[in-house]
Amino acid sequence: MTERYDYVIVGGGSAGSVLANRLSADPGATVLVLEAGRFDTRFDPLIHMPAALPYPIGNPLYDWRYASEPEPHLGGRRIDHARGKLLGGSSSINGMIFQRGNPMDYERWAAEPGMAAWDHAHCLPYFKRMETCTVGADAWRGGSGPLVLERGPATSPLFGAFFEAVQQAGHHLTDDVNGYRQEGFAKFDRNIHRGRRLSASRAYLHPVLRRPNLTVRTLTMVTGLRTTRAATGPRVTGVDYVRGTRRHHVRASVEAGEVLVCGGAINSPQLLQLAGIGDPALLEPLGIEVLAALPGVGANLQDHLEVYLQHACRQPVSIAPWLRHRHKPRIGLEWLLGRRGVGASNHFEAGGFVRANDDVAYPNMMVHFLPIAIRYDGSRPAADHGYQVHIGPMYSDVVGPLAIRSRDPFTHPALRFNYLSTATDRREWVEMVRAARHVLGQPAFAPFSAGAVRTAKFCRKLGSTRTVFAPPEVPTSSAYTGMRSIPIGDLPGSSRM
Numbered sequence: 001m002t003e004r005y006d007y008v009i010v011g012g013g014s015a016g017s018v019l020a021n022r023l024s025a026d027p028g029a030t031v032l033v034l035e036a037g038r039f040d041t042r043f044d045p046l047i048h049m050p051a052a053l054p055y056p057i058g059n060p061l062y063d064w065r066y067a068s069e070p071e072p073h074l075g076g077r078r079i080d081h082a083r084g085k086l087l088g089g090s091s092s093i094n095g096m097i098f099q100r101g102n103p104m105d106y107e108r109w110a111a112e113p114g115m116a117a118w119d120h121a122h123c124l125p126y127f128k129r130m131e132t133c134t135v136g137a138d139a140w141r142g143g144s145g146p147l148v149l150e151r152g153p154a155t156s157p158l159f160g161a162f163f164e165a166v167q168q169a170g171h172h173l174t175d176d177v178n179g180y181r182q183e184g185f186a187k188f189d190r191n192i193h194r195g196r197r198l199s200a201s202r203a204y205l206h207p208v209l210r211r212p213n214l215t216v217r218t219l220t221m222v223t224g225l226r227t228t229r230a231a232t233g234p235r236v237t238g239v240d241y242v243r244g245t246r247r248h249h250v251r252a253s254v255e256a257g258e259v260l261v262c263g264g265a266i267n268s269p270q271l272l273q274l275a276g277i278g279d280p281a282l283l284e285p286l287g288i289e290v291l292a293a294l295p296g297v298g299a300n301l302q303d304h305l306e307v308y309l310q311h312a313c314r315q316p317v318s319i320a321p322w323l324r325h326r327h328k329p330r331i332g333l334e335w336l337l338g339r340r341g342v343g344a345s346n347h348f349e350a351g352g353f354v355r356a357n358d359d360v361a362y363p364n365m366m367v368h369f370l371p372i373a374i375r376y377d378g379s380r381p382a383a384d385h386g387y388q389v390h391i392g393p394m395y396s397d398v399v400g401p402l403a404i405r406s407r408d409p410f411t412h413p414a415l416r417f418n419y420l421s422t423a424t425d426r427r428e429w430v431e432m433v434r435a436a437r438h439v440l441g442q443p444a445f446a447p448f449s450a451g452a453v454r455t456a457k458f459c460r461k462l463g464s465t466r467t468v469f470a471p472p473e474v475p476t477s478s479a480y481t482g483m484r485s486i487p488i489g490d491l492p493g494s495s496r497m
């Protein structure tokens with residue numbers, strides 16, 4: 001007999017964990033979470049030690065390891081695209097910076113037809129309900145939510161120089177980039193609690209795992225949505241899944257009152273397309289019967305590049321020496337015994353939001369500062385002692401397609417992000433690099449800087465049609481500071497996702 005649940009949640013990642021908690025709070029509702037990846041055991045330091053964040057990235061035990069198609073405006077480079085594949089999803093492998101969107105983002109959404117309830121006044125109570133801000137609750141911040149947010153200590157002399165430099169460059173400090181005023185520079189909130197990563201699953205799912213009405217299955221890949229054509233239109237009635245390892249697995253189905261597709265920015269549209277919900281021009285040649293002709297599914301893939309501007313440091317004050325193998329046992333021991341030391345921080349402890357030109361009404365650029373010069377994946381420190389500023393656009397207007405290649409749910413879809421494909425995106429990059437260099441060139445950094453590393457050719461190349469981003473400086477991730485509502489078609493009652 002086929003199992004039945006009131007709610008089946010596809011993906012136990014960030015969204016899936018929150019929904020599982022909230023929906024199973026009703027003891028009358030049965031909730032099933034199906035997660036393709038592993039259980040996020042508490043004994044795995046690569047997830048829970050904040051400073052270990054580079055290790056899961058690119059590792060098949062934690063990461064779906066997507067890569068883009070050759071990017072036409074990046075000289076044909078393929079860009080790696082990490083996505084968490086375990087309980088907690090990407091929140092189990094991400095950089096742990098907690099950042100709300102700018103209040104004006106929500107006002108912008110609310111101005112779109114049918115989106116009135118997304119204005120800031122409506123969203124704010126949900127943000128507050130979500131968080132326990134350890135520096136204190138106020139009109140803007142919550143004090144009793146599941147997500148405990150610790151503020152970066154940012155005590156290194158390099159952070160001191162950074163805060164001084166941004167002011168010398170004409171920016172101001174702000175009390176809280178998630179509070180009354182986002183614009184400016186401040187210490188960042190982090191999803192770290194008592195020296196451990198606090199992923200969405202740890203904050204929302206683990207505390208309620210014993211609820212009798214909640215079932216969580218890991219290593220369980222949803223391979224298809226079960227659908228029917230009701231009188232009112234197409235309906236999703238359940239899911240098919242494969243559970244277990246490649247060698248030993250079972251195939252099964254489950255019926256659902258409602259299916260909540262929480263597979264993330266790549267897997268969710270993939271699953272919809274496989275189910276015949278998408279663009280007929282894509283689906284029909286693959287032999288997939290069109291259930292709902294919605295060309296918007298997968299058509300608005302959005303991401304932004306990030307660039308590091310790195311400087312070598314003439315004083316021995318960066319955290320670079322800690323990367324040496326001989327120091328790792330000490331870092332591990334300090335963290336294991338007391339959740340202290342270098343291992344207990346993500347080191348993205350401060351940064352800010354600025355307008356990179358005078359035309360925008362609110363910040364279009366996010367900056368974070370790191371007291372080491374290194375790649376995001378932890379490899380290849382760029383200098384013995386160093387520091388770097390990360391910059392990224394908040395509102396890049398580039399979009400690209402996501403398209404399944406076959407009917408096989410295990411085959412990754414084709415992704416093309418079209419980075420740097422618009423004049424606005426290219427112009428903003430030039431402005432952002434200039435703004436960041438302006439900060440790095442301020443007198444406050446004079447006692448520390450031993451010169452820029454590896455960024456010299458960047459600006460010259462930008463704007464040329466043969467722009468090539470140097471691989472070591474540019475990782476990608478979803479734009480995590482905001483969401484853009486995207487029309488996907490004319491589904492009754494819900495035309496946006």
Ligand SMILES: Cc1cc2nc3c(=O)[nH]c(=O)nc-3n(C[C@H](O)[C@H](O)[C@H](O)COP(=O)(O)OP(=O)(O)OC[C@H]3O[C@@H](n4cnc5c(N)ncnc54)[C@H](O)[C@@H]3O)c2cc1C
Pocket residue numbers: 010011012013014015016034035036037057082083084085086087088089090091093094095096097098099220221222223262263264265267268271477478479480481
């Ligand atoms: C390297 C990296 C660094 C980042 N840094 C930050 C940061 O510092 N701050 C920040 O706010 N954001 C950051 N982000 C972005 C943020 O983590 C994501 O935007 C967010 O976690 C996405 O949540 P989600 O619920 O949409 O997807 P996810 O959290 O990715 O969850 C999707 C889940 O669904 C599962 N799944 C997918 N398909 C199936 C299927 N068919 N069957 C079963 N399960 C399935 C996946 O395994 C995964 O667990 C970062 C992301 C990455 C990858």
